[in-house]
Amino acid sequence: MAVGILLATAMWLVFDFAPEEQTMGVVQKIVYVHVAVAWFGLLAFIATAVAGLGFLVRRDLGWDHWARAWAEVGWLCSTLTLITGSLWAHEAWNTWWTWDPRLTSSLILWTLYAGYFLIRGSLTDGIQQALVGAVLAIVGVADVPLVIMATRWFRGVHPESPGMEPSMHWVLLGTVVAFTVLFVALVVRRRGQLVLIQRLDVLEEVRLAGYW
C-alpha cells in the first residue's frame, strides 16, 4: 500500500510536476524511469556479489537465496535500462544503439546477469549453483564501476549526468527512491519464496524417504 502511494506520487511528479525540457520536449521524461532502473540494476549486482561472498564465507544457502533474488530483479532492471535507454537514444541521437562506453559496459552487465542464470540453470546441485553463481557475481562486479565511470574515463555520447534544473533533480530523486522501494520489496518477496522452496524440498525428501 505504502509502495503504491510512493509510486503514484512519483508518477505524479514525473507527468504533472516536472517541467518540460526545452530541447527534447516531453520525451525527456524517459530519463526519470531510465535512471531509476539503471541505478537498481547496478545496486542489485553489487548486492548479488555481496550475498555471493556471504555464501562463500558461511556456506549457508540462505545467502544464496538473497543473491538469486537480487540477481532476478537486477536482471529485470538491467533489461529495462537497455530498452528505455534505446528509446531515449532514438529520440536524442536518432539511433537505437551506438557502441558508446556507457552503453557497451551496460550491455556487458546485462550479459553477466544472463550468464549468471544460464550457468546456474545448467547445474542441478543447489550447492554447485550457489558456488558458481557466487564466483561469477564476485568477478563480474568489476563491471559496475566501469559502467559508473565510463562517461568520465572514456569519450562517448552518453551524458555524464542528465543536465537538469533543480526541480527536475527532485523529481529524479523521488522517482529513484520510489522505484528502489518497489524493487527491494520484490527482492524480499522473492527471497521468501526461495526459502519456502528449500523448505518444501526438504519436506518432500522426508516424505519420499518414508519418515511419515
Added chain:
Amino acid sequence: MDTLTLAYGLVWMSVALYAGWLGVQQRRLTRRLVLLETEQQSGRGPMSARTQSSRAA
C-alpha cells in the same frame, strides 16, 4: 504510440508481469506446503507404515 508512453508502458508491464508471476508462484507454493503438512500430520506419506499396511489390506 509515442515514445514516452512506450517507455513507461514497458516498464510498468514488465514489473506487473514479474509481480504477477511472484503471486502465482506464492499461491502454488503455499498450496504445496499445506498439502505436505496435512499429509505429515495425518501420517499418510506414500511410504509410511500406515499407507503400507492399508495397501496390503
